[in-house]
Amino acid sequence: MTLISSHTKPVAFLDLAALHAPLRSRLDVVWEQTMADSAFIGGPAITAFEQRWAQYCGTDHCIGVANGTDALELVLAALGIGPGDEVLVPANTFVATAEAVVTVGATPVFVDVDPGSLLITAREIAAAITPQTRAVMVVHLYGQIAEMDNIKAVTDAAGIHVVEDAAQAHGATYKGRRAGSFGVAATFSFYPGKNLGALGDGGAIVTDDPALTEEIRSLSNHGRGHHLLHTHRGRNSRLDGLQAAALDVKLDHLDAWNNRRRNAHALYIDRLTTSVETLTTLPDSRPVHHLEVIRVDDRDRVRDGLAEAGIQTGIHYAMPCHKHPAFAEFDLRPLPVAESAATRQLSLPMHPTLTTDEINTVADTVLELL
Template identity: 55%
Template structure:
């Protein structure tokens, strides 16, 4: 009997193959002009991505973690300050807060979407609060309207961690266009992924973006490359990555639509005990991940492994329970803690075939 073909968790070959001809042209163009750092493709992508997000400005940087750190630094956040963020996020969000010398204040998430709870944020804000980070996890934007009501009342900026939400919307606004600034990652597996690391900051605040651009380029003066106004760092989006991203941006909405179709197919066929994370009625998710909650994850992954089906867990340990951040575990976060033991990410990428989705559902139905 023929064994069914494996179903990968993520197939970047299938994602990138249709773009081969355009990518070949981009590679030859960059190779021809030789401006591998700061080439014209960088500025072109920055303009296009800012317009896509509905913002005035974009600056490309080396990766998504740098993007978030540069935003916090550009806002003047540092030692003595506190930044409120959800416990349910990748550690990079907390790392950026620590990198500028500030203290992370972890709060719980909503039980349906597993995104940051505005009520928990409101309860956590204190005299040292310098910013709130809205993490748009799994491809869905957090409740930015509820969060802005809190941050505006307290006079602190809302920063978007949009590393998993390229193209997502909330009440009509794109990810990146709701807060004071937003940080994006272009890690290869993202909805808009480069062929290596890359990131960007988008904002309507021209002065903030100028500070970030200067800091990311060794603190170099805008008027002379030989003068350095501040002590900065090296965090630049290189030309080849910008060229790749520029090509992929044109097809991002179509790719996201294919993700939505796959998730809808999952919702129709998954067994009742395998519950997809809910979607806020005001949100338009781009489904970076297909996350479900299961009562017995060990049994589910054993079945997937036996069937040759890829899977992931995002994330099995909430940030406030990580050893690196244990000293900042001010309060329990019961929703995030319970969900960490139940969540399971199923195969999902724009090129996933309906038959592959059907097979995942069939294997889980047999658990």
């Protein structure tokens, strides 16, 4: 049976070449400037970007680091979280969130997620808190901020830290405040495919806390107190000058790109929501649609059908964190929502240069396949 219409054109999951093409001349200029200054580690491009990113997020400080995973680990280490401490982690997230907890020697306690948004909830957090709980990793997955008021009510009452993993939520807002401004600190990844992506790896931490900022800066720079004195056992995790310069150029376009993602999402919803399970948008949350996730039965057949029609898709995520062999020792109780979502979720093409025709092609093909 030939199921797919013959008119179907290939649709890319992500198109970085198209995103970067109009920026090439500006990227070349700042790249040349960084080369001329030889400011590869530290220097004016880093300071300028850190200041702009803190301001954009509505926080006082930003520390550029090597990637989003290091950012998570450095925050936990700077908070003094380690062996004997428990950190709550949503089961439906990228493994990096759990990895950071394990790397500092703490115990990840996996919690289930909301069936509509697939995000961590105040209710699940409240049920998992023990006297050993020190922090919760609030992951704003898929570009949507979790229910922060309810979460903060629970975490404030329990006296535990909120660390925002905002790797997928650059520019998302909740009650008008941007991702990064809710926790004791928040982390970002600038992996190239993120809403704000570098031309390689990169990451950042934002916070209002000056002492935490100093601690993280030191830990990420070999534990330096000053140049010749190492006061902590640190490590090397730095954002480099070339990446900061590129990020600064791209930041000018972030809001426009996020709006294009919002328009693309609105069209997907318009076409699909009556026939397919789409993610719900939480009250007061204004997402930036890093990923366009639907849930379908027989996901692998639908994915294969889309691939046959030249439509690239992804799966975020095929297994909840606690089911990966790497975290098997922490798999203590069933988490039915995350476990069921893992078998049914499918990420459709989503990026700022996606066209209306492409979205219609994807939607037509999904509907045909169902």
